[in-house]
Amino acid sequence: MAYDANSLESHWMPFSANRDFKKNPRMVVKSDGMYMWDYKGGQIIDGSSALFCTPAGHGRREIAEAVYKQMLENDYTPHFQLGHPGSFDLAERVCRLLPDDFNHVFFTNSGSESIETAIKVILAYQRARGEAQRNRLISRERAYHGVNMGGVSLAGMVRNRETFGLTLPNISLIRHTWQEDQRFSKGQPKTGAELAMDLERIAENLGGSTLAAVFIEPVAGSTGTLVPPVGYLEKVREICDKHGLILVFDEVITGFGRMGTPFATQKFNVKPDIITMAKALTNGAIPMGGVAVTDEIYDTITNSAPDNAIEFFHGYTYSAHPAACAAGIATQKIYQDEGLFENAAALEDYFLDAMWTLQDHPLVADIRGIGMMAGIEVHSDGAPGRRGGNMQKAMFWNGLHIKWTGDNAIVAPAFVAERHHIDEIVDKFRKTLDQAL
Numbered sequence: 139m140a141y142d143a144n145s146l147e148s149h150w151m152p153f154s155a156n157r158d159f160k161k162n163p164r165m166v167v168k169s170d171g172m173y174m175w176d177y178k179g180g181q182i183i184d185g186s187s188a189l190f191c192t193p194a195g196h197g198r199r200e201i202a203e204a205v206y207k208q209m210l211e212n213d214y215t216p217h218f219q220l221g222h223p224g225s226f227d228l229a230e231r232v233c234r235l236l237p238d239d240f241n242h243v244f245f246t247n248s249g250s251e252s253i254e255t256a257i258k259v260i261l262a263y264q265r266a267r268g269e270a271q272r273n274r275l276i277s278r279e280r281a282y283h284g285v286n287m288g289g290v291s292l293a294g295m296v297r298n299r300e301t302f303g304l305t306l307p308n309i310s311l312i313r314h315t316w317q318e319d320q321r322f323s324k325g326q327p328k329t330g331a332e333l334a335m336d337l338e339r340i341a342e343n344l345g346g347s348t349l350a351a352v353f354i355e356p357v358a359g360s361t362g363t364l365v366p367p368v369g370y371l372e373k374v375r376e377i378c379d380k381h382g383l384i385l386v387f388d389e390v391i392t393g394f395g396r397m398g399t400p401f402a403t404q405k406f407n408v409k410p411d412i413i414t415m416a417k418a419l420t421n422g423a424i425p426m427g428g429v430a431v432t433d434e435i436y437d438t439i440t441n442s443a444p445d446n447a448i449e450f451f452h453g454y455t456y457s458a459h460p461a462a463c464a465a466g467i468a469t470q471k472i473y474q475d476e477g478l479f480e481n482a483a484a485l486e487d488y489f490l491d492a493m494w495t496l497q498d499h500p501l502v503a504d505i506r507g508i509g510m511m512a513g514i515e516v517h518s519d520g521a522p523g524r525r526g527g528n529m530q531k532a533m534f535w536n537g538l539h540i541k542w543t544g545d546n547a548i549v550a551p552a553f554v555a556e557r558h559h560i561d562e563i564v565d566k567f568r569k570t571l572d573q574a575l
């Protein structure tokens with residue numbers, strides 16, 4: 139399928155080098171299973187599940203048909219004081235994948251909205267339990283929590299904040315967990331658990347009773363797959379309990395099987411109080427996110443309001459849109475019927491071993507990975523991110539889609555992948571590295 143080369147100016151593309159892209163557009167016109175096709179007919183294997191969104195592969199008819207049917211039946215019901223059955227069905231399915239006391243999901247339209255919603259849930263909860271002075275949030279360096287003002291204020295990626303200057307007050311960052319001695323360690327690094335003590339130091343310096351919550355990506359995704367050291371998440375949980383903080387796991391990437399378990403909470407056996415999600419909730423087919431909370435949080439907020447009153451003054455016009463719910467239900471059925479989380483677990487060793495074959499390449503500076511997610515870092519060419527940006531483009535024309543952030547490639551294939559797909563991803567990755575020598 140062609141496109142109109144004169145039609146490119148109007149769309150201001152997100153997180154993109156607009157001027158550069160428009161000179162030689164990487165225009166995708168079709169996707170199916172593990173592949174996408176560009177407008178010239180080139181076939182591209184999807185090594186990052188698009189943006190970590192499509193564990194069931196592209197072009198799933200079951201999802202398309204469910205959305206189509208829903209749109210004909212009931213295209214849109216707002217959720218403010220009204221409802222439709224799909225949202226309740228989907229919320230129940232999501233809760234079944236979560237630890238026992240997570241029985242409530244608030245729907246949003248993206249990961250960023252999930253983070254903003256979680257911030258508000260936290261502040262409302264602290265107020266409802268008589269602890270309104272707990273208004274400080276903690277996050278980590280090299281975190282990514284989306285692009286809205288709360289998420290940008292929390293996140294530790296400098297380029298996403300320095301342009302804008304203004305951020306929310308009362309936020310402290312603790313260190314990220316990557317250390318030099320972890321280079322090329324597969325799975326959870328053995329060193330670094332003590333970095334959790336940064337949280338204890340903040341509590342000691344500012345007073346534990348002023349702290350509301352800490353936001354953690356169990357595996358920091360967008361900054362290149364930083365895997366938590368053995369014992370780190372347990373230590374964070376312990377410090378949260380000691381000082382009365384809410385622990386948020388931002389599972390926008392790790393949720394829905396990426397770790398070979400339904401969520402990362404099961405992989406690492408550490409239970410947070412709030413879990414944010416998006417992306418694979420609908421296999422990426424329709425925008426949707428969610429915030430799951432424990433009974434304690436839901437009950438405290440809802441019971442603090444008078445009978446018949448709105449309990450939580452927050453929501454989006456498109457929260458739990460019927461089309462998104464239909465996509466979500468169809469997606470969850472696929473995950474279950476095809477045992478895709480189990481597939482991910484079964485592929486993990488093969489996938490990680492394949493990624494580690496790249497460690498001999500002179501351009502490769504580090505490899506990290508766990509579950510169906512690996513970060514491959516290349517040596518900088520002097521300008522941070524330039525080599526990574528060039529790699530992403532070259533890979534595309536070599537028939538491989540990989541999401542890069544700076545000089546870090548984030549490889550995260552769909553769980554419908556077979557071994558030969560993993561091999562193809564690695565071959566094309568190496569070929570592109572070789573061309574850059």
Ligand code: PLP
Pocket residue numbers: 248249250251253282283284285355359360388389390391416417
């Ligand atoms: N949180 C995490 C951990 C993410 O990885 C992302 C996106 O990659 C977000 C939040 C933001 O999600 P969205 O781009 O859907 O707003």
